[in-house]
Amino acid sequence: MARVAAIDCGTNSIRLLVADLTRRDDGSCWLRDVHREMRIVRLGEGVDATGRLAVAALMRTRDALADYALIARRKGAQRVRMVATSATRDASNRDEFFAMTENVLGVRAEVITGDEEARLSFTGAVGDLEPDDGPFLVADVGGGSTELVLGTWDGTQAAIKAARSVDIGCVRITERCLRGDPPTAEEIAAGRELTARILAEAFTAVPVGDARTWVGVAGTITTLSAVALGLAEYDADRTHLSRLSTDEIARTAQGLLAQSHDERAANPVIHPGRVDVIGGGALITQVLAEELRARADITQLLVSEHDILDGIALSLV
Numbered sequence: 001m002a003r004v005a006a007i008d009c010g011t012n013s014i015r016l017l018v019a020d021l022t023r024r025d026d027g028s029c030w031l032r033d034v035h036r037e038m039r040i041v042r043l044g045e046g047v048d049a050t051g052r053l054a055v056a057a058l059m060r061t062r063d064a065l066a067d068y069a070l071i072a073r074r075k076g077a078q079r080v081r082m083v084a085t086s087a088t089r090d091a092s093n094r095d096e097f098f099a100m101t102e103n104v105l106g107v108r109a110e111v112i113t114g115d116e117e118a119r120l121s122f123t124g125a126v127g128d129l130e131p132d133d134g135p136f137l138v139a140d141v142g143g144g145s146t147e148l149v150l151g152t153w154d155g156t157q158a159a160i161k162a163a164r165s166v167d168i169g170c171v172r173i174t175e176r177c178l179r180g181d182p183p184t185a186e187e188i189a190a191g192r193e194l195t196a197r198i199l200a201e202a203f204t205a206v207p208v209g210d211a212r213t214w215v216g217v218a219g220t221i222t223t224l225s226a227v228a229l230g231l232a233e234y235d236a237d238r239t240h241l242s243r244l245s246t247d248e249i250a251r252t253a254q255g256l257l258a259q260s261h262d263e264r265a266a267n268p269v270i271h272p273g274r275v276d277v278i279g280g281g282a283l284i285t286q287v288l289a290e291e292l293r294a295r296a297d298i299t300q301l302l303v304s305e306h307d308i309l310d311g312i313a314l315s316l317v
Helices: 055-075 086-090 094-105 114-126 170-176 185-205 219-229 246-258 261-265 278-296 308-314
Strands: 002-009 013-023 029-040 079-084 136-141 146-153 158-166 213-217 243-245 300-304
Touching: 002 055, 002 308, 013 055, 013 308, 029 055, 029 308, 055 094, 079 094, 079 308, 086 094, 114 136, 114 146, 114 158, 114 213, 114 308, 136 219, 136 278, 146 185, 158 185, 170 185, 170 278, 185 278, 213 219, 213 278, 219 243, 219 246, 219 278, 219 300, 243 246, 246 278, 246 300
Parallel strands: 002 079, 136 213, 213 300
Antiparallel strands: 002 013, 013 029, 136 146, 146 158, 243 300
16 A cells, blocks of 8 residues: 555645555555645636736645645655646746745646556546446537547447547636626626637547446536535535536526626636636537537536546555
8 A cells, every 4th residue: 555645736625635555465555535626826817818827826836736745744755646637738938937836846847748648537537427328429528628538448448439628728718708797698608609710629639429328527627517406505416426417507507608707606616716616617628519419429527526637656666
């Protein structure tokens, strides 16, 4: 058994998982959570417009990372891996970010490709699913990008058939299109058009028609599940492996897009750092649902609380 720490730094949030990894006799690995935490730091704020990581965003990320480093040490993590995704791939001053992470954490953050990001998300997402329900299409709607990955799972190993990351996420679409409070019908239509156009690249690369089960991971989709379920407070045990129909996704997205910032903020299941971008994430998820119904006759989303963070931890075995 080994205790490891995995850190996922995305466009909107930074997350920590400290876990114990045990290798079974058949070669598979068992992951047991020791500590799991998420903070909204909005590292990618303004990157789409300026091409640079903002000083304030770097400082927010540094503060969170300093706390994570302390937690990892106190919990006895023997190995640490930090992965940085969309925002840092796009920033002209990303060397400042890497210098900061190495100084605070003691290891240099890795900028992974979109395809590697998708592979790690898939590995984390399918670990507790029934192999016979595959092939699986795993979708991760992030802050700056959306990943689609198609593959199978035999109970021990994942086999990736195709993957693609495209530059549309809840922060990007909000900053580009959804500026009103609430957004206007024209802004929503522009957001739908932009999303469909960018996602078309992913659908060209990933044969979604081969999928039997659509699995959604990460904060946008788990938050949509909590909203759709009408939870009084966020409960990962309730959202994990919950199912949303295409119609439920549409109703939830339309409801969020019709609300003002204050109305969304009053919902206890929406993290304060997601309040201003959850409508954009919901819109992307709705477009995904519509496309998958048309292209693959998939009419249901399986929500997973396990994602790239679990994949990063498993990569440390």
